[in-house]
Amino acid sequence: xxxxxxxxxxxxxxxxxxxxxxxxxxxxxxxxxxxxxxxxxxxxxxxxxxxxxxxxxxxxxxxxxxxxxxxxxxxxxxxxxxxxxxxxxxxxxxxxxxxxxxxxxxxxxxxxx
Amino acid sequence: xxxxxxxxxxxxxxxxxxxxxxxxxxxxxxxxxxxxxxxxxxxxxxxxxxxxxxxxxxxxxxxxxxxxxxxxxxxxxxxxxxxxxxxxxxxxxxxxxxxxxxxxxxxxxxxx
Numbered sequence: 001x002x003x004x005x006x007x008x009x010x011x012x013x014x015x016x017x018x019x020x021x022x023x024x025x026x027x028x029x030x031x032x033x034x035x036x037x038x039x040x041x042x043x044x045x046x047x048x049x050x051x052x053x054x055x056x057x058x059x060x061x062x063x064x065x066x067x068x069x070x071x072x073x074x075x076x077x078x079x080x081x082x083x084x085x086x087x088x089x090x091x092x093x094x095x096x097x098x099x100x101x102x103x104x105x106x107x108x109x110x111x112x113x
Numbered sequence: 114x115x116x117x118x119x120x121x122x123x124x125x126x127x128x129x130x131x132x133x134x135x136x137x138x139x140x141x142x143x144x145x146x147x148x149x150x151x152x153x154x155x156x157x158x159x160x161x162x163x164x165x166x167x168x169x170x171x172x173x174x175x176x177x178x179x180x181x182x183x184x185x186x187x188x189x190x191x192x193x194x195x196x197x198x199x200x201x202x203x204x205x206x207x208x209x210x211x212x213x214x215x216x217x218x219x220x221x222x223x224x225x
Binding site: 004089091095099101105 | 161213
């Protein structure tokens with residue numbers, strides 16, 4: 001049972017345009033969500049996070065939106081740059097409990113120059 | 114430089130031969146964790162530790178052991194490796210639970 005789902009395995013976007021990566025979850029107890037970026041032959045690197053008490057968090061070109069009623073979060077990258085080409089993972093956790101992290105399967109973003 | 118270091122980076126071994134993958138962090142982090150990454154399955158948490166001598170199972174702990182005798186080290190032990198443990202493994206740490214994690218560069222294990 002995949003509690004965190006990234007239904008798009010891949011996405012291609014033109015440089016300068018907006019990239020939108022989506023993530024759905026099933027467990028309403030999740031209260032902390034993160035996005036990581038992963039380049040080949042490297043470990044994932046933290047990008048941005050959001051607590052369930054917020055619906056938006058912004059950091060430079062990256063914005064994460066959380067829709068708790070739909071159990072959906074999205075990562076917006078504006079403007080997209082070729083260096084953003086990577087695999088993006090969303091992750092969820094229950095911070096008051098066991099502190100397990102559940103990751104999605106990843107979306108490969110390709111930004112075309 | 115703040116980092117999580119895993120060793121070895123690559124290993125090919127045979128079924129049943131005990132192996133240990135070491136993980137060390139130099140950031141004085143309390144929380145450490147092991148993940149495996151498999152095609153189509155994303156990252157799955159194997160074990161985690163919230164502090165020295167405190168460890169707990171993640172989602173896929175079967176066939177693995179861990180220990181946390183010192184704050185900086187969190188080795189992953191495969192007592193009797195099997196081919197279904199062939200995977201890419203990542204160690205991660207964070208200052209405390211609930212904070213974003215720093216990941217190592219991964220260890221690719223092949224068990225024949």
